[in-house]
Amino acid sequence: MGKLYSICSNAMDRLNKVIGYVLALFLSVMVAVIFYQVFSxxxxxxxxxxSEELARILMLYIILLGAAIAIRRGQLLAVEVLPDILKGNAKRNLSIITNVFSALFCAILVFYGYGLALNVSSQTLPGLGVSMFWMYFALPFGGLLILVNAVFNIWSIIREVKK
Incomplete structure (x- = not known):
């Protein structure tokens, strides 16, 4: 079981590193596009x-991909009063519960987000001329990455408890 965890941990680290590079690229492109729009x-x-439509699409992907990395690192905004009060098993259980709720929410986001993306796939963005599917696809895509990171967090916490 330890070897499987190690392999998955390395895969998650590589995946999140790639996501980080994609985020940097998207942010650079978004800044350049917004600069062009202001200049023009x-x-x-x-x-x-x-340019406005492209910046909006990139912003959606940046937010959702960034949330996937942030949930893995434990850097999402949170109210820390209860975790600071709790100790030991209670703190770990709370962490598991919050990750389970995040995973459930993201599973719903993936399911309904993909349905929404399919519903609007016949419409096009007027400025870019591409299907609106690609704008709405940010929801299931980002939700899936957040879901995978949340599930891995749960596995990591449970694994720590068993040690």
């Missing part, structure tokens, strides 16, 4: 609609 609006007198 104030210098050339007109802005482009595609």
């Amino acid at each position: 609006r104030f210098v050339m007198g007109s802005s482009t609609s595609w």
Whole structure:
């Protein structure tokens, strides 16, 4: 069981590292696109609609991919009053419960987000001319990555308890 955990841990670390690089790329592209939009609006007198749409799509992916990394590192916003009060097993159990609720929420997000993406797939974004599916696909894609990280967190906590 220890070898399987080690393999999965390395895979999760690699996956999150790739997500981090994708986040850096998306953020760089978003900054460049927004800079272009501001430049074109104030210098050339007109802005482009595609730049606003692209920035919005990139922002959705950045938020959801960033949340996947943050949940693995335990860096999501949280109220820390109860975890600070609790000690030992109670603190671990609370951590397991919060990760289970996160996983359940993300499972729902994946299921309904994919359905929503399919429902709007016939519509196109007017500025970019691509299917709205790709904008809404951020929900199931990001939700799946958060779900995988939450499940791995639960496994890690349970594994620590057994040691």
